Amino acid sequence: MKINILKVTTAIQLAAGFLALAALPAFAQNDTNRFHALVLAERGDQHAAFVVAALEWLKGTAARDHFAVDVFANPNQFNKAFLAKYQVFIQLNYPPYRWSDEAKAAFQDYIEQGRGGWVGLHHATLLGEFDGYPIWPWFSDFMGGIRFKSYIAKRVAGTVVVEDAAHPCLKGLPATFVVDEEEWYTYDRDPRPNVHVLAHVDESSYQPSSDIKMGDHPVIWTNEKMKARNVYILMGHHPSLFKNDAYQTLFRNAILWAAGVGETNSVTK
Numbered sequence: 025m026k027i028n029i030l031k032v033t034t035a036i037q038l039a040a041g042f043l044a045l046a047a048l049p050a051f052a053q054n055d056t057n058r059f060h061a062l063v064l065a066e067r068g069d070q071h072a073a074f075v076v077a078a079l080e081w082l083k084g085t086a087a088r089d090h091f092a093v094d095v096f097a098n099p100n101q102f103n104k105a106f107l108a109k110y111q112v113f114i115q116l117n118y119p120p121y122r123w124s125d126e127a128k129a130a131f132q133d134y135i136e137q138g139r140g141g142w143v144g145l146h147h148a149t150l151l152g153e154f155d156g157y158p159i160w161p162w163f164s165d166f167m168g169g170i171r172f173k174s175y176i177a178k179r180v181a182g183t184v185v186v187e188d189a190a191h192p193c194l195k196g197l198p199a200t201f202v203v204d205e206e207e208w209y210t211y212d213r214d215p216r217p218n219v220h221v222l223a224h225v226d227e228s229s230y231q232p233s234s235d236i237k238m239g240d241h242p243v244i245w246t247n248e249k250m251k252a253r254n255v256y257i258l259m260g261h262h263p264s265l266f267k268n269d270a271y272q273t274l275f276r277n278a279i280l281w282a283a284g285v286g287e288t289n290s291v292t293k
Contacts, residue, residue: 057092059111059283066117066147067097070261077263078116078145085276091283102127107134112283117147117260120164121157132162138251141282143275146260149209166247167256168215175207176234179261182208183229184243184270188222192281193244193255193274200226201270205262210238219245222255244274253282 063082065075079095086093094110096102099118107113107130123131134140144167151164152172164170181204186194208225215221223244227237243258255278265271 056090058090058285060092060094060109061086061112061114061279061283062107062110063093063095063114063116064099064118065095065097066119071117071147073263074146074261074265075117077266078260081266081272081275082114085279089276089280091279091285099123099127099131102130104130104133106130108139110140112141112143112279114279115142115144115148117145119147119150119154120160121150121154123160128160128162135166135250135252135254138253141253141284142255143278143282144254144256146207146209146258148256149211149258151211165218166250166254168218168245168247170211170213170215172209173212174210174236176230176236177207178232178234179205179207180234181229181231182206182225182227184223184259185226186223188220191222191246193246193277194222195277196273197270201268202229203259203268203271204264206259207261208234208236208241208243209258210236210241214238214240214242215245216240216242218249219247221245225258253284255282 061082063079065079067075082093099122102123103126113131113134135142149167149170150172151167151170152159159171181202183200183202185200186197188194189197189199203225208230219242221242221244223242225241225243227234227239227241244255246253246255257274257278259265259271
């Protein structure tokens with residue numbers, strides 16, 4: 025039997041990365057921390073490489089911007105008292121299912137009562153019936169009343185167009201920026217009527233082109249009906265995003281804004 029050495033090596037590297045991260049669940053714990061961030065990170069499958077890169081990036085960002093990060097692989101222990109320890113909740117590709125009823129209730133209270141901020145990435149809008157779990161209606165409403173419909177499985181490059189340049193999450197970003205490899209999720213309806221859209225993807229810019237389109241296709245938005253500062257960022261599939269200055273600036277801005285720490289600045293070299 026032939027063995028693909030490259031695949032085996034990659035799998036070993038990813039496994040080693042996850043083991044190292046599991047051994048160090050907290051980043052930047054010191055007396056100068058401005059806030060504490062909870063990261064709910066999806067493990068394994070096709071997003072493994074992105075999540076590993078994101079956690080490594082978060083480690084460096086937390087050290088530079090003086091905040092602490094605790095990483096969790098599932099929401100099993102989440103309740104109101106537990107979430108009260110954190111000023112921002114980062115949903116790092118973890119989907120809106122596989123949550124206990126207690127965790128759901130605690131998260132809903134956290135968002136509706138503004139007990140902290142929220143940054144959701146990519147898989148956070150995988151809304152529907154998946155893996156034997158029913159849709160979470162409240163979370164669907166939180167994301168603009170949407171249900172996941174399709175995605176570009178082969179991944180394509182696309183140009184993101186900023187709509188609200190004055191929003192703190194988009195400070196320091198160019199008017200447009202290119203994301204090289206993304207799945208570009210589509211939904212059963214446009215969330216725009218129910219959320220404040222900060223940016224959309226220009227579907228005519230897809231390289232290579234794709235027939236999987238929405239027409240109006242928001243990719244960054246916030247639900248201003250909630251007391252919590254919140255922002256959803258659709259892009260979050262490929263680790264190359266952490267070589268993209270605009271994406272790094274966006275992600276950093278989003279964390280600091282959601283945590284309520286005031287002015288943000290673009291990524292510095």
